[in-house]
Amino acid sequence: xxxxxxxxxxxxxxxxxxxxxxxxxxxxxxxxxxxxxxxxxxxxxxxxxxxxxxxxxxxxxxxxxxxxxxxxxxxxxxxxxxxxxxxxxxxxxxxxxxxxxxxxxxxxxxxxxxxxxxxxxxxxxxxxxxxxxxxxxxxxx
Amino acid sequence: xxxxxxxxxxxxxxxxxxxxxxxxxxxxxxxxxxxxxxxxxxxxxxxxxxxxxxxxxxxxxxxxxxxxxxxxxxxxxxxxxxxxxxxxxxxxxxxxxxxxxxxxxxxxxxxxxxxxxxxxxxxxxxxxxxxxxxxxxxxxx
DNA sequence: TTGATAATGAAAATCACTATCAATAAGAAA
DNA sequence: TTTCTTATTGATAGTGATTTTCATTATCAA
Numbered sequence: 001x002x003x004x005x006x007x008x009x010x011x012x013x014x015x016x017x018x019x020x021x022x023x024x025x026x027x028x029x030x031x032x033x034x035x036x037x038x039x040x041x042x043x044x045x046x047x048x049x050x051x052x053x054x055x056x057x058x059x060x061x062x063x064x065x066x067x068x069x070x071x072x073x074x075x076x077x078x079x080x081x082x083x084x085x086x087x088x089x090x091x092x093x094x095x096x097x098x099x100x101x102x103x104x105x106x107x108x109x110x111x112x113x114x115x116x117x118x119x120x121x122x123x124x125x126x127x128x129x130x131x132x133x134x135x136x137x138x139x140x141x
Numbered sequence: 142x143x144x145x146x147x148x149x150x151x152x153x154x155x156x157x158x159x160x161x162x163x164x165x166x167x168x169x170x171x172x173x174x175x176x177x178x179x180x181x182x183x184x185x186x187x188x189x190x191x192x193x194x195x196x197x198x199x200x201x202x203x204x205x206x207x208x209x210x211x212x213x214x215x216x217x218x219x220x221x222x223x224x225x226x227x228x229x230x231x232x233x234x235x236x237x238x239x240x241x242x243x244x245x246x247x248x249x250x251x252x253x254x255x256x257x258x259x260x261x262x263x264x265x266x267x268x269x270x271x272x273x274x275x276x277x278x279x280x281x282x
Numbered sequence: 283t284t285g286a287t288a289a290t291g292a293a294a295a296t297c298a299c300t301a302t303c304a305a306t307a308a309g310a311a312a
Numbered sequence: 313t314t315t316c317t318t319a320t321t322g323a324t325a326g327t328g329a330t331t332t333t334c335a336t337t338a339t340c341a342a
Contacts (some may be wrong), residue, residue, distance in 0.1 A: 017288055017339050053291040079220040093261055104257050113272055115243050120234055123275040130269045131254055136262040158319055194322045238289050
């Protein structure tokens with residue numbers, strides 16, 4: 001089962017309908033290696049679906065986020081971009097030039113974070129870690 | 142010299158003027174233990190300065206950010222909140238309930254971050270780490 | 283094939299923020 | 313202190329991104 005099929009199945013399970021617009025938006029999101037905002041998705045989708053309205057993009061992105069398929073990514077360039085969410089625990093490495101996003105695992109600072117929280121009498125709930133730099137391609141430019 | 146005096150001196154050094162509005166805004170920011178957005182600052186300042194316009198708050202916050210006295214803080218509740226910036230390298234621990242923000246030091250993951258970047262052929266430029274949990278007060282509620 | 287209703291697109295409304303501009307006030311110089 | 317330059321202010325209008333509304337359309341279960 002492809003990722004697209006999984007996503008569409010997820011929509012169906014919630015009683016939501018599969019429309020050609022939603023399929024087109026999902027296609028764009030699954031084929032992008034960087035986080036996209038609604039306007040960027042709209043522009044990309046518009047080529048094949050000239051009649052699609054921007055409002056449908058906003059609504060669909062929102063819907064996919066609520067289903068846990070997309071996540072918001074925070075960057076200096078804005079906090080309204082969405083990236084396909086990867087299952088499990090991981091962090092993000094983002095190219096500061098082109099926006100390419102890579103999930104990585106292997107770092108586990110849980111104990112240290114817990115210690116810092118205790119030192120400040122906080123009850124730790126979550127953490128947020130993101131690395132930024134230049135991806136291989138952008139280093140060569 | 143109080144922090145307020147330092148901030149006002151900083152303004153003066155740049156040829157900027159000390160106005161009663163700016164003083165009032167600085168007071169609010171220095172007395173807040175959580176990050177505030179412009180509207181929140183406006184509401185707090187408005188009590189003593191009913192004639193102050195929201196535009197002045199926007200301008201002053203912007204100005205203080207450029208002077209390196211304030212920094213933008215990203216949270217689920219919004220990415221337009223400002224917090225007084227602490228000098229040196231540090232990270233933030235934020236209460237998910239009341240927003241109280243505490244700077245902490247002592248964690249240095251530079252080497253590990255560098256390693257992850259190399260594994261992905263990225264040239265590391267920056268990192269962003271934030272812990273969230275319940276502050277002492279909010280744990281008791 | 284039908285029918286209930288979810289989804290769509292267009293337009294209007296809202297929101298946060300920015301730009302414009304005449305009036306005001308800070309503060310350096312006289 | 314008074315004067316004068318000009319930074320700052322507040323009101324207003326303007327902008328761009330997102331949302332709400334609503335009549336029309338399309339999905340999909342029966």
